[in-house]
Amino acid sequence: MKRQLHLNLFIHSRGHHEASWRHPASSPLALTDIRYYQDLAQRAEAALFDSIFLADQLALGDDVSQAARTWLEPVTVLAALAVSTSRIGLIATASTTYTEPFNLARQFASLDHISGGRAGWNIVTSWLASAAANFGAAGQVSHADRYARGEEFMAVVKALWDSWAEDAVIDDRRGGIYARPERIRRINHNGDCYQVSGPLNLPRCPQGRPVLVQAGSSDTGRRFAARHAEAVFTAHMEKATAQAFYADLKTLVAAQGRVPAEVLILPGLSPMIASTEVEAGRLAREVNELSDPEVGRKRLSGRFGGHDFSHLPLDRPLVAEDFPAPDAVEAARSRTEVILNLVRREHPTLRQLLASLAGARGHFTVAGTPEQIADLIEDWFRDGAADGFNIMPPLLPSMLDAFSAQVIPLLQRRGLFRTSYEGRTLREHYGLPWPKGAFDEAALAQAI
Numbered sequence: 001m002k003r004q005l006h007l008n009l010f011i012h013s014r015g016h017h018e019a020s021w022r023h024p025a026s027s028p029l030a031l032t033d034i035r036y037y038q039d040l041a042q043r044a045e046a047a048l049f050d051s052i053f054l055a056d057q058l059a060l061g062d063d064v065s066q067a068a069r070t071w072l073e074p075v076t077v078l079a080a081l082a083v084s085t086s087r088i089g090l091i092a093t094a095s096t097t098y099t100e101p102f103n104l105a106r107q108f109a110s111l112d113h114i115s116g117g118r119a120g121w122n123i124v125t126s127w128l129a130s131a132a133a134n135f136g137a138a139g140q141v142s143h144a145d146r147y148a149r150g151e152e153f154m155a156v157v158k159a160l161w162d163s164w165a166e167d168a169v170i171d172d173r174r175g176g177i178y179a180r181p182e183r184i185r186r187i188n189h190n191g192d193c194y195q196v197s198g199p200l201n202l203p204r205c206p207q208g209r210p211v212l213v214q215a216g217s218s219d220t221g222r223r224f225a226a227r228h229a230e231a232v233f234t235a236h237m238e239k240a241t242a243q244a245f246y247a248d249l250k251t252l253v254a255a256q257g258r259v260p261a262e263v264l265i266l267p268g269l270s271p272m273i274a275s276t277e278v279e280a281g282r283l284a285r286e287v288n289e290l291s292d293p294e295v296g297r298k299r300l301s302g303r304f305g306g307h308d309f310s311h312l313p314l315d316r317p318l319v320a321e322d323f324p325a326p327d328a329v330e331a332a333r334s335r336t337e338v339i340l341n342l343v344r345r346e347h348p349t350l351r352q353l354l355a356s357l358a359g360a361r362g363h364f365t366v367a368g369t370p371e372q373i374a375d376l377i378e379d380w381f382r383d384g385a386a387d388g389f390n391i392m393p394p395l396l397p398s399m400l401d402a403f404s405a406q407v408i409p410l411l412q413r414r415g416l417f418r419t420s421y422e423g424r425t426l427r428e429h430y431g432l433p434w435p436k437g438a439f440d441e442a443a444l445a446q447a448i
């Protein structure tokens with residue numbers, strides 16, 4: 001079959017632009033109102049998106065007076081969306097640093113059962129210093145330690161998801177046997193960070209395992225993705241870095257003995273769409289004018305692990321020396337590199353830098369006509385930069401609707417995107433293999 005695009009809708013606040021919450025075209029519903037998310041998920045499903053995604057951070061930002069976020073706990077939201085949708089994939093962020101693997105394996109297996117095989121987990125190691133302060137830690141866990149812990153975490157959750165054979169439950173009412181204990185086994189994990197006996201207290205989930213998504217792009221993050229991820233979210237402000245990332249990650253995947261086509265790379269794309277380029281540009285400027293550079297300055301500081309940028313004037317061209325080196329940052333290392341590349345390339349003023357980050361926090365933003373957006377998508381897709389996109393509408397729901405009604409039909413006409421759902425599960429939408437039942441016959445001796 002011809003290679004097809006994959007589209008994920010990243011739902012964030014009333015849109016990805018940091019001032020979207022104030023814009024008259026964004027939704028009037030409260031961000032704690034489940035109907036807001038139900039409505040968006042149903043719109044995305046009607047447009048045949050592969051999946052929706054909810055991000056998460058484990059701390060309140062210090063910009064709350066001027067920032068609106070998706071406050072609700074994502075797995076809880078997705079459980080509600082699972083029963084208000086029937087086909088679209090449901091992906092949520094959860095942290096390997098601040099969750100126990102048993103809890104996480106159970107939550108996502110439950111979501112997979114509830115949704116009939118549509119669950120995905122965005123694996124994050126959590127980079128916010130303020131999140132560390134909510135979990136009794138003495139300080140922030142270092143970048144290297146977070147990934148080392150994440151590695152062990154993955155071994156545990158995979159073993160837990162595999163701890164039930166697919167045929168363990170027979171539910172034989174006449175014979176009086178519900179499950180076959182010889183098809184369920186302990187995992188007996190005894191590692192540096194976790195000691196977990198298992199098995200999971202829940203039958204194997206419809207997809208075998210939820211789809212594993214990852215979004216760390218540092219060197220360590222890429223290696224982690226190459227071992228575990230089935231889809232990768234990534235942020236680029238230019239096509240060239242997206243191509244370099246794509247080539248590098250596919251090579252790392254192959255080096256792990258995995259099939260490169262079975263790891264989808266989905267860069268972020270935040271399109272402002274109008275019938276003319278001039279009108280799209282005007283809309284983008286209109287939203288930009290609603291944002292406050294001082295809010296952006298605080299966010300920038302958060303990205304660089306709390307680095308103080310308060311002394312930087314807004315209107316002097318920036319140089320790389322205005323920033324700490326990315327490898328000294330314990331927070332979100334790869335995004336700091338995206339920002340520094342932009343500074344080295346274009347020497348924007350702080351005001352200009354903050355305006356370009358306001359659109360989608362370092363993801364690719366574009367203002368144009370539906371044809372221009374479809375051309376860009378096709379170009380990145382055919383030219384080794386993407387297997388699909390993480391669509392991040394700057395305003396919700398208006399720019400989702402514009403994308404669905406005006407860009408998706410162009411992609412369909414070009415034979416790049418589905419015209420109906422073929423499968424029922426997220427794995428099927430993404431064209432991913434079923435994880436082999438890792439239920440190891442040799443381990444039967446250990447069965448409970």
Ligand SMILES: Cc1cc2nc3c(=O)[nH]c(=O)nc-3n(C[C@H](O)[C@H](O)[C@H](O)COP(=O)(O)O)c2cc1C
Nearest residue numbers: 055056093124215216217218221233234332333334
């Ligand atoms: C599209 C996208 C979504 C992300 N969502 C989250 C999130 O919900 N929570 C989080 O803590 N980090 C999130 N991240 C950040 C990464 O997962 C990662 O933690 C960060 O880039 C730091 O890792 P690195 O230093 O390996 O890049 C996201 C990144 C991208 C590109």
